[in-house]
Amino acid sequence: MRFAGSSRAATIVCLTACLGASVWIDRVATVSAQSRSSETPLSRIDRLRAWIAAVNAHEPGFLDEPVEQINRWSAADLQRVWIDVWSVVSLVRDPGVRLFLVPAGRTVVRRPGTLTPPSAKPIQVTYSGSELKALIEFAASLGGPRSGRETQLLKRGAMLHADIAMLAPLDPRRLRGYSSAGAQRYRLNMNDGRPTGLDSEINHWELGRRLLDRVRVVDAKGGVPRGPEADETVRLWYIATFTHLESIGDLDVPHFDYGLEVFPKDPDILLLNGAMHESMAGARRQRAFRSASIPAGVIFAIGSRSDELAQAERLYRRALEAAPDLVEARIRYGRVLGERGRHQEAAMELQKAAGTRSPLLQYYCALFLGAELEALGRNDEAVRAYERAAGLYPGAQSPRLGINRLAAGSQRAVAREALLSLVAQPVDDTRIDPWWAYDESIGRGADVVLNTLHNLVRAGR
Amino acid sequence: MTTRHAVVVVSILAGSTLQSASSQQATFSTKLEAVRVDVLVTDRGDVVRDLKPADFEIRDNGVPQTVDLVSFQQIPLNVILALDVSASVSGDRLDDLQKAGRALLGRLAREDKAALITFSHIVTLRERLTSDVARVGDSLNDVRPEGDTGLVDATHAAMMLEEADGGRNLLIVFSDGLDTSSWLDPGRVLESARRSEVVVYGAASRGAEDSEFLEDLTRLTGGGLLKIQSTKDLSATFLRILDEFRNRYLVSYSPAGVARDGWHRLDVRLKGRRATIKARAGYQAGQ
Numbered sequence: 164m165r166f167a168g169s170s171r172a173a174t175i176v177c178l179t180a181c182l183g184a185s186v187w188i189d190r191v192a193t194v195s196a197q198s199r200s201s202e203t204p205l206s207r208i209d210r211l212r213a214w215i216a217a218v219n220a221h222e223p224g225f226l227d228e229p230v231e232q233i234n235r236w237s238a239a240d241l242q243r244v245w246i247d248v249w250s251v252v253s254l255v256r257d258p259g260v261r262l263f264l265v266p267a268g269r270t271v272v273r274r275p276g277t278l279t280p281p282s283a284k285p286i287q288v289t290y291s292g293s294e295l296k297a298l299i300e301f302a303a304s305l306g307g308p309r310s311g312r313e314t315q316l317l318k319r320g321a322m323l324h325a326d327i328a329m330l331a332p333l334d335p336r337r338l339r340g341y342s343s344a345g346a347q348r349y350r351l352n353m354n355d356g357r358p359t360g361l362d363s364e365i366n367h368w369e370l371g372r373r374l375l376d377r378v379r380v381v382d383a384k385g386g387v388p389r390g391p392e393a394d395e396t397v398r399l400w401y402i403a404t405f406t407h408l409e410s411i412g413d414l415d416v417p418h419f420d421y422g423l424e425v426f427p428k429d430p431d432i433l434l435l436n437g438a439m440h441e442s443m444a445g446a447r448r449q450r451a452f453r454s455a456s457i458p459a460g461v462i463f464a465i466g467s468r469s470d471e472l473a474q475a476e477r478l479y480r481r482a483l484e485a486a487p488d489l490v491e492a493r494i495r496y497g498r499v500l501g502e503r504g505r506h507q508e509a510a511m512e513l514q515k516a517a518g519t520r521s522p523l524l525q526y527y528c529a530l531f532l533g534a535e536l537e538a539l540g541r542n543d544e545a546v547r548a549y550e551r552a553a554g555l556y557p558g559a560q561s562p563r564l565g566i567n568r569l570a571a572g573s574q575r576a577v578a579r580e581a582l583l584s585l586v587a588q589p590v591d592d593t594r595i596d597p598w599w600a601y602d603e604s605i606g607r608g609a610d611v612v613l614n615t616l617h618n619l620v621r622a623g624r
Numbered sequence: 625m626t627t628r629h630a631v632v633v634v635s636i637l638a639g640s641t642l643q644s645a646s647s648q649q650a651t652f653s654t655k656l657e658a659v660r661v662d663v664l665v666t667d668r669g670d671v672v673r674d675l676k677p678a679d680f681e682i683r684d685n686g687v688p689q690t691v692d693l694v695s696f697q698q699i700p701l702n703v704i705l706a707l708d709v710s711a712s713v714s715g716d717r718l719d720d721l722q723k724a725g726r727a728l729l730g731r732l733a734r735e736d737k738a739a740l741i742t743f744s745h746i747v748t749l750r751e752r753l754t755s756d757v758a759r760v761g762d763s764l765n766d767v768r769p770e771g772d773t774g775l776v777d778a779t780h781a782a783m784m785l786e787e788a789d790g791g792r793n794l795l796i797v798f799s800d801g802l803d804t805s806s807w808l809d810p811g812r813v814l815e816s817a818r819r820s821e822v823v824v825y826g827a828a829s830r831g832a833e834d835s836e837f838l839e840d841l842t843r844l845t846g847g848g849l850l851k852i853q854s855t856k857d858l859s860a861t862f863l864r865i866l867d868e869f870r871n872r873y874l875v876s877y878s879p880a881g882v883a884r885d886g887w888h889r890l891d892v893r894l895k896g897r898r899a900t901i902k903a904r905a906g907y908q909a910g911q
Contacts, residue, residue, distance in 0.1 A: 354711050354712065355710050355711045355712045355771070355772050355773055355801050355804055356772070356773065356801060356802050356804040357712060357801065445804075446802065446803060446804045446805075447772065447804045447805075450802050450804065530807075534809070537812070560746070560747055560777065560807075561777075561807035564777055564780060564781070564807055564808050565807070565808070567780070567784065568780065568808060568812055568813070568816055579784045582781060582784060583749055583752070583781070583784060583785070586741070586747045586748060586749040586781055587748075587749040587752075590746050590748055594746065596746075598807050599745050599746075599772075599805060
C-alpha cells in the first residue's frame with residue numbers, strides 16, 4: 164500500500180480528448196504517409212511483423228526491449244498495426260474474407276460513465292495484393308479458428324501495451340503533429356489541489372482495449388463462441404490495470420468506463436469504478452480541475468462533486484448486489500452515503516461492515532462510522548468508534564482529531580493533551596494515517612493482481 | 625478585584641456552568657463568572673484609544689450588560705502560528721514565510737508567548753506556547769515543504785493550544801492553498817471555535833483566499849482574513865495583524881439575565897459615538 168508520507172506522490176487526474184469516434188480511423192490514412200516518410204521507415208507488413216515479434220518476445224511485467232521498441236513508435240504506426248491485426252484475426256476466423264471492415268471506436272462523452280455506442284459505419288480497409296498475401300500467411304501461421312492462438316496474440320498484445328503504459332517513460336515526441344481521439348490521452352498533473360501541467364501521450368490503454376475487444380472464447384463443445392466478457396484473463400487485465408492506476412492516482416476515466424461496459428455486473432470492476440468516481444469527487448481533483456487551463460477540444464470526463472458521488476453510490480450499490488460480502492464496497496458505500504448527507508443509512512452500512520478482519524478496512528470503517536455517528540448526534544458512540552480507529556493506528560491523527568472535537572466536560576483536557584502529544588511526535592512512519600491514502604488504498608493489491616495476470620498471459624491463457 | 629481574577633476564559637466558564645446548572649432555565653447569577661471579548665475599535669481606519677468601560681455597550685443575546693473592565697495593551701499575548709508548509713510552499717515562498725515568522729516573533733514583548741504548528745496533510749506541533757520565542761524561531765527554520773494541505777485539521781489543533789493563563793490568545797493561520805486532505809468537517813471546527821476565546825487571523829494567498837472556512841472562522845472569532853498577492857507581503861501582513869491585535873481592547877463583563885447554556889450572540893457598540901467595531905460574533909456556553 165502506498166501511504167502518503169514523506170514520499171507522497173503528486174496526484175494525477177487522467178482524461179482523454181473527446182472528439183468524434185470515427186476520427187480515430189479517419190486520420191490513419193492522413194498520417195500514415197507522414198509516418199512512412201519520417202519516423203518509422205518500415206513497410207506496412209514489416210511493421211506488423213515487428214509488432215508480432217515484439218509481442219511474442221515481451222516478458223509480461225518487464226521494461227524490456229520490446230516495450231522500449233514499441234514505445235518508440237508513433238501513434239499513426241500503432242493505429243495502422245491495430246487495423247492490420249484486426250484484419251489478420253478476421254482472416255484466422257474466416258480465411259475466405261476479403262472485405263475488411265474495421266469498426267470505429269467508442270469514446271467518452273462529457274457525461275461521466277457514458278460511452279458512445281460503436282459507430283454504425285465501420286471503415287473499409289483496402290490492401291494491395293502483396294499485402295493481402297502477407298496477411299493471409301500471418302493468419303495461417305496462427306492456426307485455424309479453433310486453435311485460439313489469435314486470441315493469445317491479442318492478449319499478449321494487450322499486455323505489452325499495458326506494460327508500455329505502466330512502465331515506459333513518457334515520450335511526447337511520438338505525438339508531434341498528430342492528434343486524434345482514442346490514440347491520445349491527456350493527463351492533468353496536480354499537486355496539492357493545483358494543476359501542475361498537462362501531458363499528452365499515446366493512449367496505449369486504448370490499444371490494449373481494442374485488442375481485447377476481439378478476444379473470443381471458443382466453446383469446447385462446439386457452441387457459439389463468446390466475446391471478451393467471458394474471458395478471465397481479460398477480466399483480470401481490467402482489474403489489474405484499474406488497481407494499478409488507482410494506486411498511483413492516475414484516473415483514466417475512459418479506461419474505467421470501457422472496462423465497466425465489458426463487465427457490467429462484475430463486483431470487482433464495479434467496486435473499482437465506484438472508487439474512481441469517489442476519488443473524482445474529492446477536493447484535490449475537483450479544485451485542480453476547476454483551475455486548470457484546458458486546451459480547446461479536450462473535454463475532461465469529470466463531473467461535479469455531487470454527480471461523482473452519485474455515480475460512486477450507484478456503482479457500489481451494484482457491486483453489493485452482485486457480492487453482498489464485498490466488505491470494502493460496503494465501507495465505501497457507507498462513506499459515500501454519509502458524504503451525500505444520508506447519515507442514518509451510512510451508519511447502518513458501516514456497522515454491517517465492522518466485522519472485517521483487515522486492520523486497514525477496520526480503520527476506515529471505524530473512522531467513517533465515528534463521523535456518521537457524530538452527524539447523528541450520537542457522540543458517545545462516535546467517540547468509541549474513533550477510539551477503535553485510534554487503537555488500530557495509534558499514530559494516526561484523524562481519529563484523535565475526531566475524539567478531541569467531541570470530548571466534553573472532564574474528558575476535554577484529556578483529549579486535548581492526547582491530540583497535542585500525538586502531533587508533537589516526529590513525522591515518521593509511526594504517524595501514518597491511512598486516511599491520507601484513502602483514495603489510493605483501493606489499489607493496494609495492484610502488484611498481486613498484476614502478478615497473477617502476468618502468469619496467466621505467460622501460460623497462454 | 626484584580627485584572628487576572630476578573631478574566632475568566634469562556635471555555636472554563638462553560639465547564640463550570642455545566643456542573644452547576646440545575647435546569648434548562650438557569651441563568652448567570654454570579655459576578656465571579658466573566659466573559660471577555662477582544663474588541664478592535666477604529667474610526668476611518670485609525671485605532672480609537674482611551675476608551676473606558678462606560679464607553680462600551682454590550683448586548684449578550686440582546687440583553688444589555690454592564691462592562692466591568694476594559695484593558696488596552698496591558699495583557700500579555702499568546703501568539704499561535706499555524707503555518708502551511710505543504711508542497712505548494714516551496715522555494716521563495718518558504719523563505720518569505722520563515723522571514724515573516726521571524727519578523728513577528730521579533731516584535732513580541734518579553735512577557736508574550738508564542739507557539740508553532742506547521743501543517744501539510746500532517747499536523748506538526750513544533751513548539752507549545754513558550755516565552756522562549758527564539759526557540760520557536762529556530763523550529764521555523766527546520767520545516768521542509770511537502771504534501772497536501774490539511775488546513776481545517778491544523779486550525780483545530782492550533783486552537784487547542786490556547787491557554788487560560790490570562791493572556792490574550794491570537795491564532796495566525798497562513799495558507800497558500802485550499803484544503804485537500806483534512807479529516808475534520810469545517811462546520812464542526814467552526815462549532816469548536818465558538819467555544820474558544822482565541823481570535824483567529826488568516827493570511828491567505830493564491831487559492832486559499834477563496835477559502836470559505838477561513839472567512840467564516842475569522843469572522844466568527846472577531847479576527848480578520850488578510851489576502852495577499854504574494855508571499856513577499858507576508859512579513860508586513862503578520863506585523864499588521866500583530867499591531868492590530870495589540871491595539872484591541874479586552875472588554876470584560878459578568879453576564880446577567882441570559883441563559884447559561886447555548887450560543888450567546890454578542891453585539892458590541894460604543895455609546896454615543898460612531899466607530900467600526902470588530903469583535904467575536906458570540907460565544908458558546910455549556911456543552
